[in-house]
Amino acid sequence: MTTVMLVDDSATMLMSLKSILTKAGYTVETAGHGKEAMEKLAKGVKPNLIISDVNMPQMDGITFVREARKAPGMRFTPMLMLTTESEQTKRNEAKSAGATGWLVKPVGPEQLLGVIKQVVPGA
Amino acid sequence: MPLELNETTATLSGVVTVDEVEPLAAWLRITDKPKVNLRRCNHLHTGALQALLLFQPRITSSPTDAFLATQVLPLLRGSSGGPVLPESEPP
Amino acid sequence: MNPLLAQFLAEAADLLTQVDEGLLQLERDPGDPELVNEVFRAAHTFKGSSGLFDFPELTRLTHAAEDLLDAVRGGRLALDSGMTDDLLAAFDLIRGWLAHVTAHEQLPASAGADAAGLITKLRAPLGGEPAAAADATPARSGASTIDAAPDWLDQFDAEWLEETASWLVTTSATMRFVRYTPDEGCFFRAEDPLHLISQVPALAKLGLVQPAAWPPPADFDEYQCLIGFVLATRAAVGELNYLFRYVPDQIETVELDGTAIRRHLAGEAPATPVEEQMAHVAEAVAGNLELARDAYDILAAAQRSLNVDTPSGPRLAAVAHSVSAAAAALGMPVEAGEPDLESLTARVSTLLDSAPPPPEEPVAPPPPPPMAAADRGRADDPGGQVGTRILKVDQEKVDHLMELVGELNVAKNGLTFLADAAEEEFGSRVLGRRIKDQYSGLHRIAEELQAAVMDVRMLPLSVAFSRFPRLIRDLSRRLGKSVELVTEGEDTMADKDVIEALGDPLVHLVRNSLDHGIEASPADRVAAGKPAAATVTLTAVADGDAVIVEIADDGRGIDPDKVKRKAYEKGLISEEELEAMGDTDAVDLVFRPGFSTADQVSDLSGRGVGMDAVRASVEKLGGTVTMRSQLGRGTSTRLRLPLSMAVTQVMVISVAGQRFGIPVDLVVETVRVHAAEIGRVLHQEVVVLRDEVVPVVDLARALDMPWTPDPAADRAILIVSLHGQRVGLLVEQFHREVDVILKPMEGLLAYADEFSGTALLGDGLVLLVLNMKEVLNLAARAQ
Structure with a gap:
């Protein structure tokens, strides 16, 4: 059972990604910002993949990735950033913070599911 | 279980992820003349491949997975000296 | 509607407000990196979500806005008011589009054309589209794609x-x-x-x-x-x-x-x-x-x-x-x-x-980027609302809940009728007692439930105030005046209906302040020894069951003599009144229908349908409006509104065998007097109460209902107070006070001004609640 954690302050984005993932048979955990996501990780949620927005209140996506990498069991977990076309520098920052890759909004089902297959072996 | 470790034989099956790398390397380190069965392995994490390259165990059974069999197994074979048994050997 | 689109529209409304507020604050405090970041983030989220739907114009426009904001955020551009105008215009356009999307699930056909100009404007400070080619491009040779072997x-x-x-x-x-x-x-x-x-x-x-x-x-x-x-x-x-x-x-x-x-x-x-x-x-x-x-x-x-x-x-x-x-x-x-x-x-x-991106900071080691610092501050911030869960509920659901509470109240009230019936019709006092006990238990729960639902409906006044920074900015620019807005007490809570209903009167009052209250130009103000920038203050305070909202300006104030003269010229007051009227009453004249103090009617405040409309709408909410002004110093208008209007306490009376409700707020007392005590001054029936002569209105006659009181019986008179005036209402019988959910008049009765609404009673009877002001007008006409 592959669990995907979605972190985004946009309820619309969460809703759209969640529906794609749920239909594809993934278990989905959501959080509205980095802090909430960290709390979930601290409570023992262990996703096989994290997909996080970059710009969020409370804790932005890049800080979140950096922190999440330190959370127990998250050392090798694939983490993808949700970015826009223009966020080239953010992607590089995210990579150095420990992100595996990124998705470009808007994220369609093919793109999303394709990337999961690409970064999660056996997903 | 992706990783089954016996006295002299490790059986790798399914998706061998990064989580298996550490126990596999530890086992290879302490095992004398280790043998590794890859027959039912579908994916080998790069870290696991690296450990196999370094410790050069005998690959007792080649994988059925096409990519591993055609592209990865030759790398293990070609690496200086690790003898690989014939592919037809029974599991 | 597709739930994803509905979710997007709900989120979009919040984002638009955030962007508007943020931009206005930014204009005042352009250096605040956290503010820029917030606005950028909202615009960014907008763009991201808009891409989920087939709204390419929306994506392009938000993209242009985002790029501009990003340049501001990165310190490459300083935000000026021209850019703010363009950004605000962009988000206004989006607001309009989204209204269209709400109705038709697609953007208006004109979206592309409307956006094009704005996109060009937004991109202009960034150097516009990539520069146009000046010289002819040389011809291409057949380039080989083969690389050298590494x-x-x-x-x-x-x-x-x-x-x-x-x-x-x-x-x-x-x-x-x-x-x-x-x-x-x-x-x-x-x-x-x-x-x-x-x-x-x-x-x-x-x-x-x-x-x-x-x-x-x-x-x-x-x-x-x-x-x-x-x-x-x-x-x-x-x-x-x-x-x-x-x-x-x-x-x-x-x-x-x-x-x-x-x-x-x-x-x-x-x-x-x-x-x-x-x-x-x-x-x-x-x-x-x-x-x-x-x-x-x-x-x-x-x-x-x-x-x-x-x-x-x-x-x-x-x-x-x-x-x-x-x-x-x-x-x-x-x-x-x-x-x-x-x-x-x-x-x-x-x-x-x-060509990999060259390092960002190659030569001089620059100071750490301010954004990063702000971000860190945010991330480490131990405060904030971690873990608070806000549930967004459709307004209709809350309204429905409120209706159910109302019906529960009605059903609960029915128990008292049942208790009476048990006693009177079935002669069982014990059963009557028990039902009443049951009633009081139910009553307590119903009250708590009602309070809880009311609490859900409470919104901070900031919701009503939020449009004013923008309004004042736009108006003052248009009028060439310089105006600062100060808001206080935006945290004060009131029922959403009150907040919503407050909107129009407030806009009217604020426009009036800017248009008429504040001096025509900053120079005039300086000449009068005031700071060039005028101040408009919006204040909200809770006062028991009411909320008081005050709009004050430090403008030129109202000249009572001028007002009186104008009112006299317009035939609103008599010559005696012109002579005798005090300043406070004179200021109050601006609320008279057909009064307008502006020498020239401007396009802002409309044509003389100003303050009387404000008073009428506030009174319809069960509130009051008063104005104080000091010539040369400024004007303040005070609205007093009930904190909630969902539940109204009415006194039930009956005339000619029919029951009516009267808002308890208006009721001063109930008296019974001998028929003989009712006197007559000119054509007006009066009663003397504690040395005060109170006119008495026969409610049955005012409502045109045939009724002849028993000559021998005492007369039941309900004393009400309206605009400080006491009036007695001759009724047939007093009943009890009840809490009702007032519903607006519908159908044929919608045009009957003498009623302010209907309410369902516990025994299933529909109670008409009287609009006292209109009833008294009717009575005056009937005489």
């Missing part, structure tokens, strides 16, 4: 290389060769190079790059990636670029034909000077980092433009031109051939690939 080709098995080369020569085909050198720490970004390679389409051969020296087994760190790979594939460059897009810095791709491979095998030097070119890049980068960075930015911008706008014609030529200029600056001149979208896109990505 050294790492040795990692492949020589025999296999030989075979492949001859096959490629025979077939005049090419193959792509990739060298993948993973970072040592790549596992810690969850990268698995072998997994990625297993996904390379049409993989022909995989080769291993072993480390120069393996560490001794004891020192081996299994989490450090020491190996690399080379691979040969028939997959297209585009496929490879996509697959390896997260690790471009670890990848080197070349396209080789059989000849190139053979040259390599023969140990010959490469035929094409690619490496020389690369050296140029390095030189250019080292020699002039700034130029390189600019060039890189231009390429990145060109790529964005190509991807997003898919330009054609002269625009495409312009992009092509800037690309070749940038390429030249990077020391990698390209033939700027006849531009076609595909080849240009490919060229740009090749250039971007071969």
Whole structure:
């Protein structure tokens, strides 16, 4: 059972990604910002993949990735950033913070599911 | 279980992820003349491949997975000296 | 509606408010990085979500706004009021679009045309679209795509290389060769190079790059990636670029034909000077980092433009031109051939690939970026509302809940009737008692439930105030006045109906203040010894069951004499009143229908339908309006409104056998007097109460209902107070007070002004609640 954690302050984005993932048979955990996501990780949620927005209140996506990498069991977990076309520098920052890759909004089902297959072996 | 470790034989099956790398390397380190069965392995994490390259165990059974069999197994074979048994050997 | 779209629309409303507020604050405090960030984030989220739907204009417009904000955020641009205007206009346009989307689930047909001008304006401060090509572009030569064979080709098995080369020569085909050198720490970004390679389409051969020296087994760190790979594939460059897009810095791709491979095998030097070119890049980068960075930015911008706008014609030529200029600056001149979208896109990505982004801070060590600091502050902020869960509920659901509470109240009230019936009709006092006990238990729960629902409906006054920064900004710019808005007590809570109903009267009052209250120009103010900028203060305070909202300005105030004269000229007051009226009453004249103090009616406050409309709408909410003014010092208008209007307490009375409700707020007392005590002054019946003469209105007559009171019986008179005036209402009988949910009049009765609404009683009876002001008007006319 592959669990995907979605972190985004946009309820619309969460809703759209969640529906794609749920239909594809993934278990989905959501959080509205980095802090909430960290709390979930601290409570023992262990996703096989994290997909996080970059710009969020409370804790932005890049800080979140950096922190999440330190959370127990998250050392090798694939983490993808949700970015826009223009966020080239953010992607590089995210990579150095420990992100595996990124998705470009808007994220369609093919793109999303394709990337999961690409970064999660056996997903 | 992706990783089954016996006295002299490790059986790798399914998706061998990064989580298996550490126990596999530890086992290879302490095992004398280790043998590794890859027959039912579908994916080998790069870290696991690296450990196999370094410790050069005998690959007792080649994988059925096409990519591993055609592209990865030759790398293990070609690496200086690790003898690989014939592919037809029974599991 | 598709739930995702509904969710987007709900979120969009919040984002729009956030952007509006943020922009206005920013204009005042342009340096605040956190504010810029907030507005940027809202615009950004907007753009991101808008892409989920087929609203390309919306995406393009938010994209332009986002880019502008990003430049402000990055300190490359200072936000001026022109930009703020454009940004506000953009989000206004979006607001309009979304209203259309709400109704029709698509953007208006004019969206593209409406957005075009704004997009140009928004992009103008960023240098506009890439510069137009001035000179003609030279013709293109047939450029070869074959690269020189790199050294790492040795990692492949020589025999296999030989075979492949001859096959490629025979077939005049090419193959792509990739060298993948993973970072040592790549596992810690969850990268698995072998997994990625297993996904390379049409993989022909995989080769291993072993480390120069393996560490001794004891020192081996299994989490450090020491190996690399080379691979040969028939997959297209585009496929490879996509697959390896997260690790471009670890990848080197070349396209080789059989000849190139053979040259390599023969140990010959490469035929094409690619490496020389690369050296140029390095030189250019080292020699002039700034130029390189600019060039890189231009390429990145060109790529964005190509991807997003898919330009054609002269625009495409312009992009092509800037690309070749940038390429030249990077020391990698390209033939700027006849531009076609595909080849240009490919060229740009090749250039971007071969020219990695130059380091951001190469020369002078600049101060740490302020945004990063702000972000850190945010992330570490121990406060904030971690874990608070806000549930967004459709207003209709809360309204429905409130209706149910109302019906519960009604059903509960029915128990008292049942208790009475038990006693009177069935003669069981005990049962009556029990029912009443049951009633009081139910009553307590119903009250708590009602309070809870009311609490859900409570909104802070900031909701009503939020539109004013914008309104005042726009109005003051239009009027050429300088006005500061101060708001206080925005946290004060009131029922959402009150907040909503407060909107229009407040807008009216604020407009009035700006239009008439504040001096015509800052110079006039300075001449009067005041600061050039006027201040309008919006204050809210809770006062028991009421909320008081005050709009105050420090403008020229109201001249009571002028008001009185005007009222007299308009025939609103008599000559005696003109003489005798005090200043306070004079100011109150502005609320008279048909009064307007402006010498010239402006387009802002309308035409004389000003303050009387305000008073009428506030009174309809059960509130009051008073105005105080000091000539030369300013004016303040005070609205007093019930905190909630969902539940109204009414006194039930009956006349001519029919029951009516009267808002308890108005009731002063109930009295019974002998018929003989009712006197007559002129044509008006009066009663003397504690030495005060109170006019008495026969309610049955006013409502045109036939009724003749029993001459012998006492008269029941309800004393009400309206605008400080006491009036007695002659009724048939007093009943009890009840809490009712007042509903507006519907159908035929909607035009009956003497009723303010209907309410359902516990016994199923529909109670008409009287609008006392109109009833008294009717009575005055009836006489």
